[in-house]
Amino acid sequence: MRWNDIDQMTCSLARTLSVIGDRWTMLILRDAFLGVRRFEDFEKDLKMPRHRLSERLRKLVEQNALTRVQYQTRPRRFEYRLTEKGVDLYPVIVSLMNWGDRWMAGADGPPVELIHRNCGKQIVPALKCPECDEEIRAREMTARPGPALRKRGLPAYGRAAPRPVPAGDAAAAINRAR
Amino acid sequence: MRWNDIDQMTCSLARTLSVIGDRWTMLILRDAFLGVRRFEDFEKDLKMPRHRLSERLRKLVEQNALTRVQYQTRPRRFEYRLTEKGVDLYPVIVSLMNWGDRWMAGADGPPVELIHRNCGKQIVPALKCPECDEEIRAREMTARPGPALRKRGLPAYGRAAPRPVPAGDAAAAINRAR
DNA sequence: TGACTAAGTTCTATTTTGGAACTTATTATC
DNA sequence: GATAATAAGTTCCAAAATAGAACTTAGTCA
Structure with a gap:
């Protein structure tokens, strides 16, 4: 492609x-x-x-x-x-920065800090659920076909369907874990 | 480079x-x-x-x-x-998706929706300030040199310093606005 | 024996990128 | 009045990355 x-x-x-x-x-x-x-x-x-x-x-x-x-x-x-x-791309930039700060920073720590003018504090913005206000964790999220895909009657994100794992295989147990 | x-x-x-x-x-x-x-x-x-x-x-x-x-x-x-x-890259993926949903979706709406298992609702996760719990807006954020840059005594992100604008220039007013 | 599967690797043509030099319009300096 | 300086580009070409198709490897199945 x-x-x-x-x-x-x-x-x-x-x-x-x-x-x-x-x-x-x-x-x-x-x-x-x-x-x-x-x-x-x-x-x-x-x-x-x-x-x-x-x-x-x-x-x-x-x-x-x-x-x-x-x-x-x-x-x-x-x-x-x-x-x-x-401007609406700000969350993208911030998420990328956050990840870099956490996983790619040198021993000296992150190069830049963000200050929220509202509260005057230095913060690390985080994704939250607007309904229950809990912090978003990947494992707690599910994706389902939205309007554009439902309309077209496409199989959408069915790729995640569990695969048959060879019985008795050592990997099977781990496989179910994730 | x-x-x-x-x-x-x-x-x-x-x-x-x-x-x-x-x-x-x-x-x-x-x-x-x-x-x-x-x-x-x-x-x-x-x-x-x-x-x-x-x-x-x-x-x-x-x-x-x-x-x-x-x-x-x-x-x-x-x-x-x-x-x-x-897994920690999830916020990056979600922010990118959100933006695509908002600005690049066709007339049919977004192709995928996210469900938060915690509350069972379809949501659009958003970046929030962990201190005051307000949603993050780019204009309310300031960047300042973090530990890695302070240590080195570098000029850091001083690029944003206001530039002299030719007096009487038509653009001046807008320039100050942002 | 031959077909099939999953996970790669190899090869080559095409596309994208990096770097340096050049252009244009206008003001400032010798 | 010629010469340099500034800001925002454009042009040209060599080098690097990518796309697509074919090939490889290891083992199973009919």
Whole structure:
């Protein structure tokens, strides 16, 4: 499968990745969240090829995650700002950072801390259930076909169906565990 | 900058991307969360090149996000399971899905819904502040240098410093807004 | 013996990326 | 008035990563 076809998968994750799932886009967005807006500043901070940056910014503008705003007239210069759609990627950035902090940080600890202005405290944002307010754990979640898949009458996420395990196999017990 | 050098950036996001920031890894992990464990099943579902799959699985095992477990002896066959480090990527997957659901879904609505077993309800998990329990909004968050950067005495994320805006420029007002 | 299964590996053409140099419009400096 | 500087790009080409198809390995089943 070609990468260009990825947004045609009936999968929100794949569609999201079609927008931000390349080498640089996520880092560009991180910078945008930190207040970077100008081409030169992105380039200096990320040390990425200018052509690539130009292309990625254009794509993000096309996708409406950023807007290109003229900030001076002579010579005409533009800067890039997060749109609502772009700002809404914040949880993605934060989750990725959290994971990096927990699993990839060096002995010195995480490079950046987040402060919540509301309460003034340094926090690690966490996923919660809006119904029962419990913290979300992967094992407690189930996926079921949503409207788009039900409509099409597709088998959806039936892949997780338990497989027959060769009887008496040593792995069987573990297999049932997960 | 070469992609291989990305994990040397002092940035948790970059380090995370060095593990899962390529074309397929995230989709492999999604499948893993849905219960897929075997090479053939990943391959059939994702329709990705086998060599690529093999390489990505190997890398995830090296990084300790998956383990390779033998599930039968003759012939020896292995399957891949999420480790704690892997399971901990759930918030990343969920955030990406949420965004896709909100911004990239077709007219039919999202392809998958999540059920929280705890309360039995269909939910959209959200990032919350563990201190004041408010939902996290990008605009209410500030980043400051964490231990790793303070130790090194680096300028950290000073890039967001306000720039002088040409006086009287039409963009100035908007510029201050954000 | 030959077909089949699961999990890979090998090969090659195509696509994407990285790096450096060049362009354009305009202001500031010698 | 020529020369440099700045910001935001674009152009060109070599190097790296990816896609797709075919092949391998080890063992079972008819």
